[in-house]
Amino acid sequence: MSPIPQEHIQKIIFQGINLTDDCLGVFDDKDMLVFCNENLARLFGLPIEKALNKYFDEIIRHCHAAPGGINIETDDIEQWIIDANQKRRSQCFRAFETDLKDGRWVLVTEQLVEDQHIFMYCSDITDKKKYEFEIKKKSEELFTLATTDSLTQTYTRRHFYQQAERELSRCHREDITCALLMIDLDYFKKINDQYGHAGGDKALEHFSKGIRQQLREHDLVGRLGGEEFAILLPGTDKSTSIQIAERLRSTTEENTVSYRGTSFNISVSIGIAISSNNCKTIDQIMCLADNNLYKAKANGRNQFYHSNA
Numbered sequence: 143m144s145p146i147p148q149e150h151i152q153k154i155i156f157q158g159i160n161l162t163d164d165c166l167g168v169f170d171d172k173d174m175l176v177f178c179n180e181n182l183a184r185l186f187g188l189p190i191e192k193a194l195n196k197y198f199d200e201i202i203r204h205c206h207a208a209p210g211g212i213n214i215e216t217d218d219i220e221q222w223i224i225d226a227n228q229k230r231r232s233q234c235f236r237a238f239e240t241d242l243k244d245g246r247w248v249l250v251t252e253q254l255v256e257d258q259h260i261f262m263y264c265s266d267i268t269d270k271k272k273y274e275f276e277i278k279k280k281s282e283e284l285f286t287l288a289t290t291d292s293l294t295q296t297y298t299r300r301h302f303y304q305q306a307e308r309e310l311s312r313c314h315r316e317d318i319t320c321a322l323l324m325i326d327l328d329y330f331k332k333i334n335d336q337y338g339h340a341g342g343d344k345a346l347e348h349f350s351k352g353i354r355q356q357l358r359e360h361d362l363v364g365r366l367g368g369e370e371f372a373i374l375l376p377g378t379d380k381s382t383s384i385q386i387a388e389r390l391r392s393t394t395e396e397n398t399v400s401y402r403g404t405s406f407n408i409s410v411s412i413g414i415a416i417s418s419n420n421c422k423t424i425d426q427i428m429c430l431a432d433n434n435l436y437k438a439k440a441n442g443r444n445q446f447y448h449s450n451a
Contacts (some may be wrong), residue, residue, distance in 0.1 A: 165248070165264035171257055172199040173230070185248065185264060187211030198230075199223045213243045230260065239267065247271040247405040280450035291365045293343055294350035302364025306374045307424040309362065313376055314422045317370040321375040321383035324431040325353075325390070328443040330369040333408065341401050342369075345408050348399045353390055372428070380416050380448065387412045395444065411438040 165185050167178030174197050183193035186201050187208035193201065202223055206214045216222040229236065230252065237251045246268045253261045289301035297305065306322075313320045327333075327349060334342040346369065353373070355361060362374040375383060391410055398405045413435025415427045430449075438447035 163266060165262070167262045169198060169260040169262065171259060173260075174229075175201065177257075178231070182264065184261065185211055185242070185307075198227070200294070202226070208243075210243050213241045222408055231258065241271075294346055294365050294371075296350050296371065297362065297364035298359075302362060302366070302372060302374075303424055305312045305362050306364075306372075309374060309376055310417060310422065310424055310427065313417065316415050318377050319379050320417040320427070321378040321380070322415045322417075322427045322431045323373040323375070323383070323390070323446075324415075324428070324435040325373065325389055325437065326435060327369040328409045328411055328439075333406070337401060337404075337406070343400060344400050344401045345406075348397070349394060349408060349410070352393060356386075356389060356393065372431070374445045383414050383416065384448060385444070387414055387448075391444065391446060409444035411435060411443045413438055414446055414448040416448075 163181065165179065165182035167182040168176050170176045172418045175194055178190065178193055180190050183190040186193055186205055187210045188204060202214065203219060205212045206219045214222060231254060235251070237249060239247060239249055241247050246266060248264045251263045255261050272358055283401050289298055310320055327345065330342060333345050338401045350365070350371070357363065357373065360376060364372050366372055375386065378386070391412060395407065398407055413430035413431045413433065414435060415421065415425055421427050423426045434449055436446045438445050440448065
């Protein structure tokens with residue numbers, strides 16, 4: 143059998159290049175696109191005859207303005223091009239993922255070849271990215287279920303302890319004071335007896351929503367169990383913690399809970415503890431705050447109590 147002529151092999155290769163779903167192209171040493179298949183041209187939002195012999199920066203400007211092709215998210219396209227040019231020949235091989243304006247994703251590889259030419263190859267990874275996004279979403283949902291109380295949207299007891307312990311350690315290293323508030327809804331059993339457990343749940347939901355609206359984003363709020371909550375306030379001293387406790391107490395008392403055509407008011411008792419050299423672990427500050435909560439309840443409820451460690 144005589145060998146197949148090289149011209150015939152090249153013809154087969156070029157047919158394959160144009161038939162494949164992947165995208166192939168070559169940029170010369172001046173960054174002009176000197177070869178590409180139709181799929182790569184479409185990736186740039188251009189017909190092949192208009193994509194060829196265009197420079198990289200021209201193609202990118204077109205992509206940025208075109209309704210289709212690669213999704214280039216930037217408010218400064220010129221700076222984007224400068225940054226891209228700094229990367230393109232900085233290494234012999236690089237690979238990165240990018241999305242298209244139609245929602246698809248591609249894996250782009252650039253191989254530096256002879257005479258500083260760049261061989262570009264892109265393959266569709268849309269299914270892979272969808273799977274990754276689904277896994278990420280499921281992981282986030284599972285994490286939320288494990289760390290967030292579904293009724294009050296506050297941290298679960300375990301997660302609160304973990305986050306508070308980490309935050310207390312950080313504040314102690316940086317010599318920052320923390321305040322911890324232990325809060326109990328007063329006479330919660332009476333609410334359950336009068337309005338049922340659904341009414342009690344409504345009171346808990348109402349209370350937790352109210353306190354979350356009054357706190358900073360980095361403050362930690364957890365439901366420790368039943369009607370008991372804890373709030374860690376990083377960077378908060380005794381005077382400020384008293385002001386916050388009084389604000390939470392008064393707004394809780396003033397805001398009415400609406401439930402099944404009726405309404406009722408709730409109140410809270412609060413124990414305050416401030417971190418110090420003698421009270422710096424989560425167990426120590428929780429113990430002090432819990433003791434102060436007990437004293438607030440013993441003194442008649444609907445009030446706060448504070449004592450030094």
